[in-house]
Amino acid sequence: MKKIIILIIFFCVGITYGQKRLITKTGTVAFEASVASFEEVKAKTESTTAIINTDNGEFAALILVKGFRFKNALMEEHFNENYAESHEYPKATFKGKLVDFDIDNIKKNYKINGSLTFHGTTKVLENIRCNVTETENGLIISGDFMTLASDYGIKIPKIVSKKIAENIMVSFNFHLK
Numbered sequence: 517m518k519k520i521i522i523l524i525i526f527f528c529v530g531i532t533y534g535q536k537r538l539i540t541k542t543g544t545v546a547f548e549a550s551v552a553s554f555e556e557v558k559a560k561t562e563s564t565t566a567i568i569n570t571d572n573g574e575f576a577a578l579i580l581v582k583g584f585r586f587k588n589a590l591m592e593e594h595f596n597e598n599y600a601e602s603h604e605y606p607k608a609t610f611k612g613k614l615v616d617f618d619i620d621n622i623k624k625n626y627k628i629n630g631s632l633t634f635h636g637t638t639k640v641l642e643n644i645r646c647n648v649t650e651t652e653n654g655l656i657i658s659g660d661f662m663t664l665a666s667d668y669g670i671k672i673p674k675i676v677s678k679k680i681a682e683n684i685m686v687s688f689n690f691h692l693k
Contacts, residue, residue: 538654538692539567545579545688549665549681557680559584559595566690568655573617575628575657577690579608599670600635608634612641614648614657622650628659635668646688653693660687 543564549557561583568575581602586592596602612630628644646659663684665672672680 540690540692541565543690547686549684554679559586570619573614577610605635637668639667655692658689
């Protein structure tokens with residue numbers, strides 16, 4: 517009987533602990549740097565790991581840069597070798613916090629403040645708008661923001677500068693469980 521009670525206690529403690537953090541390993545991050553009248557410069561990865569601490573709204577995401585997929589294989593190769601230099605900078609990370617997050621009172625619209633590290637450079641991002649939706653088994657956090665390639669030390673060669681936008685739209689969608 518003692519063993520059963522101990523197992524029940526561990527089970528209850530495990531449930532309580534598990535509810536403090538929600539995670540996904542299949543989050544989606546996409547970016548687009550297309551210019552009108554030229555070939556689409558757009559990629560997406562669906563293997564982003566993300567976690568939120570539901571006690572305080574702290575949020576983190578890890579992206580393997582080589583996980584981004586383009587429609588054009590040559591564009592993907594150029595991205596990894598010439599721009600992202602994914603052999604030298606294999607990961608991108610975001611660490612931040614949802615402003616005024618309260619797991620007991622989920623509102624639809626939040627802002628995230630944090631730091632994005634990409635291509636060896638960290639930049640503070642503030643007031644990123646995002647939507648938070650409560651689901652049966654967790655939360656969905658989605659949103660987008662604009663950033664510049666130059667903010668991360670990425671130089672677009674003059675020969676292709678009219679085909680690749682300096683402004684990059686980044687979007688994200690995480691179903692955390």
